[in-house]
Amino acid sequence: MLAPRPLLLPLLVVGLTLGASLPPGPGSHPGVCPNQLSPNLWVDAQSTCERECVRDQDCQASEKCCANVCGLQSCVAARFPDGSPAVPTPLASCEGFTCAQQGSDCDIWDGQPVCRCRDRCEKEPSFTCASDGLTYYNRCYMDAEACLPRPRLAESRASCEDACPVPRTPPCRACRLRSKLALSLCRSDFAIVGRLTEVLEEPEVGGGGIARVALDEVLKDDKMGLRFLGTKYLEMTLSGMDWTCPCPNVTAGDGPLVIMGEVRDGVAVLDAGSYVRAASEKRVKKISELLEKKACELLNRFQD
Numbered sequence: 640m641l642a643p644r645p646l647l648l649p650l651l652v653v654g655l656t657l658g659a660s661l662p663p664g665p666g667s668h669p670g671v672c673p674n675q676l677s678p679n680l681w682v683d684a685q686s687t688c689e690r691e692c693v694r695d696q697d698c699q700a701s702e703k704c705c706a707n708v709c710g711l712q713s714c715v716a717a718r719f720p721d722g723s724p725a726v727p728t729p730l731a732s733c734e735g736f737t738c739a740q741q742g743s744d745c746d747i748w749d750g751q752p753v754c755r756c757r758d759r760c761e762k763e764p765s766f767t768c769a770s771d772g773l774t775y776y777n778r779c780y781m782d783a784e785a786c787l788p789r790p791r792l793a794e795s796r797a798s799c800e801d802a803c804p805v806p807r808t809p810p811c812r813a814c815r816l817r818s819k820l821a822l823s824l825c826r827s828d829f830a831i832v833g834r835l836t837e838v839l840e841e842p843e844v845g846g847g848g849i850a851r852v853a854l855d856e857v858l859k860d861d862k863m864g865l866r867f868l869g870t871k872y873l874e875m876t877l878s879g880m881d882w883t884c885p886c887p888n889v890t891a892g893d894g895p896l897v898i899m900g901e902v903r904d905g906v907a908v909l910d911a912g913s914y915v916r917a918a919s920e921k922r923v924k925k926i927s928e929l930l931e932k933k934a935c936e937l938l939n940r941f942q943d
Contacts, residue, residue: 668695670717672705690714700730742786756786823914824926825935827899829907830859831873832918834895840880848877850909855895855918858926862902875900875907886911897922 690713692704698714707713731752733745738754746755760779767775775781824830833852841847852873857865865873875898880886895918900909909915916922929935 668698668700668703668717670701670703670719672703673715673718674705676718676720688713740786742782742784757783820914820922820925821929821934821938823899824859824929825938827859827914828861828902829857829863829865830897830899830914830926831865832856832858832895832897832923833873836872838877848880850875850877852896852898856923858897858923859899859930863905863907873907875909878908878910880911894918897926 688707688709688711690698692698692712692714695702695704698704701717702714703717704712705715707715731747731750733747733752736745736752738745740754740756742757743754744757745752747753748755757779760777760783763777765777767778767781769775769781769784771784775784831852832855834855835850836853837849837851839849841849852875854865854871854873857870860866863870897914897916897918898909899914900907901913902908
């Protein structure tokens with residue numbers, strides 16, 4: 640029974656050396672093993688040989704996983720350089736911690752609660768119009784965007800529409816003509832080719848306005864005598880115009896237009912169904928051919 644005793648000291652020395660040389664790993668508890676401060680404190684580990692461990696996480700917060708005389712490792716009370724035992728550190732918590740920044744959540748960083756911008760959102764769509772003029776996939780994405788250095792984003796559609804830098808109005812649809820070229824020509828009192836020089840809105844007249852045109856060519860004129868008078872400019876009354884999406888589109892482009900309308904009480908009038916189109920060579924030629932062939936007379940006879 641006495642023979643094994645000489646082996647105890649070498650075993651102890653090896654165990655203490657190994658324990659002192661192990662570098663602290665990630666997630667290790669504060670403090671050091673007692674035998675790292677003084678080889679004479681190995682008895683602390685010996686007294687807990689039955690509490691085996693592999694790393695500090697296997698022990699309580701105030702303990703370290705240290706080498707013992709059994710050739711293994713045990714949980715023992717940690718020590719600090721001044722020799723005092725380790726005091727359990729309270730776990731950091733987000734309970735009661737409030738993040739004022741929109742789109743930020745509490746997170747534990749370096750043992751302290753901090754606010755971090757949200758970087759993950761749910762995949763369910765719930766499209767949200769925001770005060771920056773954009774529509775986000777859902778409220779979470781809007782909040783995450785607001786976490787960046789910028790003003791807070793509003794969620795309600797009413798506040799969004801008020802704050803949007805660009806009005807969120809749908810694009811204008813193409814104007815629908817009352818009829819195609821031939822029928823429009825026959826039902827109109829005049830057909831001209833000209834360039835718009837001025838358009839005046841008169842909202843107090845109920846969608847009214849005035850358009851002034853520099854005449855390039857008079858194709859048809861049944862009631863105004865434009866050719867006989869040598870008229871160079873024609874003023875037309877616009878009736879029932881929706882100025883958010885005006886039809887006919889008398890505001891389009893700078894090029895020449897084919898314009899067809901009615902004459903009421905000696906005044907040229909355009910309404911929402913009047914024919915107004917770009918004066919392409921093919922379109923003007925087609926109108927001239929219809930007039931030469933007296934297509935409108937044939938059409939009136941057929942309708943009668």
